[in-house]
Structures are given as structure tokens and as C-alpha cells.
Amino acid sequence: MKRTIENVENQFETFQILNEDGEVVNQDAMPELSDEDLQELMRRMVYTRILDQRSIALNRQGRLGFYAPTAGQEASQLGSHFAMEKEDFLLPGYRDVPQLIWHGLPLYQAFLFSRGHFHGNQMGDVNAVSPQIIIGAQITQTAGVALGMKKRGKKNVAVTYTGDGGASQGDFYEGMNFAGAFGAPAIFIVQNNRYAISVPVEKQSAAQTIAQKAVAAGIEGVQVDGMDVLAVYKATQDARERAINGEGPTLIETLTYRYGPHTMAGDDPTRYRVEDEENEWEKKDPLVRFRKFLESKDLWSEEKENEVIENAKEEIKAAIKKADEQPKQKVTDLISLMHEELPQNLQDQMEEYKEKESK
Template identity: 70%
Template sequence: MAPKNKSFDPVAQLKEIEESFELFQILDENGKIVNKSAMPDLSDEELVELMTRMVWTRVLDERSTSLNRQGRLGFYAPTAGQEASQIASHYALQKGDYVLPGYRDVPQLIWHGLPLSKAFLFSRGHYEGNQFPEGVNALSPQIIIGAQYVQTAGVALGIKKRKKDNVVITYTGDGGTSQGDFYEGINFAGAFKAPAIFVVQNNQYAISTPRHVQTSAKTLAQKAVAAGIPGVYVDGMDALAVYKVTKDARERAINGEGPTLIETVTYRYGAHTLAGDDPTRYREDNEQTEWEKKDPITRMRTFLEEKGLWSKEKEDEVIEQARADVKEAISEADKAASQKVTDLMDLMYDEKPSNVEEQYDYYKEKESK
């Protein structure tokens, strides 16, 4: 408590808090190390693997967009531009950790062990797309904005009660921080010191609503202060920085220090989803061009090439492998049996009420013709 005779300025206090959240960066836009002391302990092989996953994921986005336009996929949320935010944060996890994704976070699920064909079936709305293999510690992508934050708090508390040395990571966009579930999730996890990592991928827009319209907060990371947990403001186009802050957050969590909120400042090049959104209607003409100068793959490529760890030939190999993987997976997805209404009822009900039984019989007869 401040001394009685000392004046107190809440506006100055807010400004002081906001200014304390400085953007954390290791690799600048030109692929140069600007924070050598913060370099993560990654071997050359691990650096190459991280880059490989990012390039593979960029190709997946390109091919998924094409498949959607061909009518071979259903719901799809583009990921290009967010590879460092998504893949580098996931790269800091262990296999036993849990991933609770939003609908744009299918790449993390795939790298966590979900077969690509299952991811394509999820996009099509097929129930087999939600049947994860044993050992894939994850939930299906959450469509309700921010709901995964509350779920994460619960899963993390369960891990703590079972005394497991694992964490839960979840993702939402900048728009998700305007939801009540966001505050409830970080507050609950903070109160119980649950081992959770809450990632806010600030890609500048909640569909068409600019980030600055959603909140007067200077950063989204500072919202952690209200929940009494650490908040990190990081360059989300810098894979090394994202990996570092996520790895540190994981270590704090398994050491019993509770959750962390990480804001990754990034950008999505494409539409919010391919379900009718047109980003040219709400973005400035040169906006994407400016963000492309910060591209996560470009800066990582420059960094690795200067270390003699990457080449055009290596990248071409990854691209070709990714295309082959997508071709094989979509063919596998095509083999799944067509869904029937009665399948849905069988999955939904152990004991069907009389009105559902009546509908079931109706559709069963209709499907048999």
C-alpha cells in the first residue's frame, strides 16, 4: 500500500505496466541474431528439423487451399505466415504434453501425431476425423472462439492432480482474448498454478475486425497481469524466439510455477477461412507486402544458409515430400466410408429416446435404398 501522503496516478501505473512488455526477439527480419544470450539450446539437427517442419507446413497450406477450391476439403483456415508461431511453439513440447487447438491449429496436431488423412477428414466434417490414434494427447480443433482456454485449465489441473511432468498448450487468436472464456481460463489456471501454456496468435485480425478495435490494451500479453501469471510479448515471425519463450514457459509449468500467457505477434497472409472471407475488403493494399518482409521461413532460411545447414536443394526435397504426403493422405481420406445420418445417431446415443428411434428407423430405411 502506498504511503498516505503520497499521490497515486493510476494512469501512470498503467503506462508503466504497458511499457514493461517489450517485444522479445532473437532473429531479426534479415535473419541475423540480435539477442545472442537468449539463443535456445538447439543442435544443428534440431534447427534443420524445425525449418523442415515450417516449410512442410507452408506447402500443406498451399495444397489445402487448392484442395478446398477443388471441393475436396470442407472447412479450412489458412495458416501461411504463422508457421513460426505454430510450429516453433509446438516444437518446444514433449510427446506426453497435451495440445488443445483452435480451428487454425491443425498443423500442430499433425506434428503431435495426428495422421494427415485424419486432418483432412476433420475438414470434411467426417466423424473419423475426430477419432485420434492412441497416444495422441490432444483434443479436436475447437470451433467456439476461446472455449479451448477453459478446457485447457481443466486438463492442466488434471495433470497436476495426477502429478505428471507434462503441460497443456492451447491457442487462440487476438479475437479470442475478447471472449469471456479467455479470462476464465487463464484466471482458473493461475489460481491453481496449473501447468498450462496459453498462446495468443495475434495475427492482427479477428476475421475482419482489426486488433486495435477489440481492446484498448497496448499488448495482449499484459492481460496476464490481471490473472497474476507471467505474460510474454514475442515476435511471432521469429521461430527461435517463439521456441525459447515456449520452452521456458514449459519448464516453469512442470516446476510448479503455474501457467504463462504468450502473445505471438504474427500475420496471416490468407483469408480468415475459405468460407467466403475476402481480406482485400478490410486490409490496406501494401499491408501484406510489409508483413512478408518479416516472413518466418525467409528469415530462418537466411540464418540456416549462413550456417551452412540449408540449401535450395534441401528445401526442394522438403517441398516435394510434402506434396507427396498430401497426395497420399487425400487419397486415404477418399477411402473413408460416406457418413450416414444413422452413423451420427449411433455415435450420439447409447440408448436412443423414442423420438430418435423413430427418426433412426426412417433414415435406416432411406439409406438402404
């Protein structure tokens, strides 16, 4: 049995296209992206890094509520999302607000989501649901959405994200098993940033990879360098092609790292991570790696990057101002949104709070 497990684990080598120096090490796997596409990918990564920095500052000022930092995971998040189509359905976790924004959610609404305002959870014409707070719950939901797409004959996919901690949840296995059994067009992306809050991935599972867990569900499994945006894009693009061609779902494990705390709600990563490890992963920074690659092709410059940074700061400033201008949330707002027809107990509460709010 030990030999069998080792044989399985050895099948999941890390897929990579760019090394840490931005050099192409897998030319055959290079995706067909135009120069404009490559520049757009970098623009989104730089913009998202600035958004993360500003969001942390806004949180510390008391102007945002719940926030999970994203720095370090840009290649994993945006490389995978870049392979999606607008009509594909996105089911994010709470750290995946950047994908939601690039999928079409206005930035000011993303800020309102952080504040717990109901308008921040209204997706409108964006094919997405609100970021899931319950760990792993989005996995089973994705299986259902994907099956619905299949039954409607749509050539689209449902894409979801969780962390390595989410891969320890029962919903993770149930969702993959269901999607596999029904051949649903789903892509399950596990962003393995090595820690479920403070618990290292080695203590979460005896398996050497998360990707190998696809074997038990009878679906495709891939482990990819999550700091390599081109590798993540290619792995997701291939998974999408398989899904819409009726070949079923894929589990993608991206090996990545979050440079900040788990969330801004009091987590201190220095209590469970060592400096040498953090320094090692800083050398793998996805922005630095991709910047080197683009500069070698004369597609990026310090001037271009500064333009993106300044534009991001202006748009973030305007978005937080718009969020500040939204009407304050009231209890009656929440009650009115809960049901099409209010049951008697909520009717009573509605009248009670209407009276309080009128004073």
C-alpha cells in the first residue's frame, strides 16, 4: 500500500512555465496570449497588489470591516480568473474578492461587502455569488451550479476557490465526488498557501499533495506553481476546455503564499511562521517574476507600472468615497430582503424596528 501511495504522489509533479527569474522553462506549455493580454495580466496583478495595500490601510483606519489580505496570491487568483469567460460562474471564498472585482463587481460594492452592507452582496448581472465565509461550503455549491449548466446545455464552467484548510473539510470531498459522478463542468481551485490560519498544511493531511485527492473522486488533478501566472492560466484554460467538452471537473492545487496575516482580525503570522520561510517565498514574488519576463520582451517598464499604480490609487479613492455615500444599512432593510412574503414573526419585528428607526 505504501508503494501504491508513493506511485500516486509521484504522478503529481508541479507544473511550471516561468522560473523565479522570469525565464521560460517549459516552452511547449506556453499559452497563446497576445502582447496585450500579457500586459493586461500584469496590470491586474499590480492593481490588485495596490488594492491590497490600500484595503489594509483602510481596515486599520476603521473604514473597512472584514478583510483577508491577498498579497502573494495574485498569480494564483488572477491567472486562473483570466482563463474564465464572462458567462462562467464564479463562487469565491472570502480571500477571493479580486477575482470578483475583475469578473465585474464594482469596486465600491466590494468595499461594502467588507463592511457587511447588503448592497455589497447584490451581484446584479455579475455571474457570481458573494464570497463564502463558511470554509468549504462553496465547493458543494459549485457542483450544483455546474450541474445546472450541464443540464441547460451551456458551454460554460463554474469555478470556485478555497485554501488548503478548505481541502480538509467534508464539503470539499462531497462536492468533488458529486461533480465527478455527474460529469459537471466545475473547476475546483485550492490555493495552498501552506497555512489554514496557523495550522501548517503538513498537519492537515498525510497526503503529499492536495492535487492527488482528485484520484479518489475520479477526476483530473493538477498541481501548479501558484507564483507563476502563466502556469496557473494554462492549467485553468486546459481545465476549462476539458469541462466544456464534456470531460468533467478538475481539481487544481496552486502552490502559493500569503505575505500578510490570515485576516486583519488579529492574526499574527510571526507566531507560527519563521523568517527564513517568509524570505524564501518573497524571492518567488509573482509580480517580480512576471515583471522580469515582460521586461525581457520589452512589454513592461517602470513608467507603465507607475501609471497603473497611480490609476489604482485614484480609482480606490473614488470607490471608497462612493461606498461612504451609500445609505446606512437599517435593520428593516435586512428584514425586507429575507423573504418574498414575511412570516408573522418577522412582520412583528418589521413594525417594531420601523417605529425605532422613525425616531
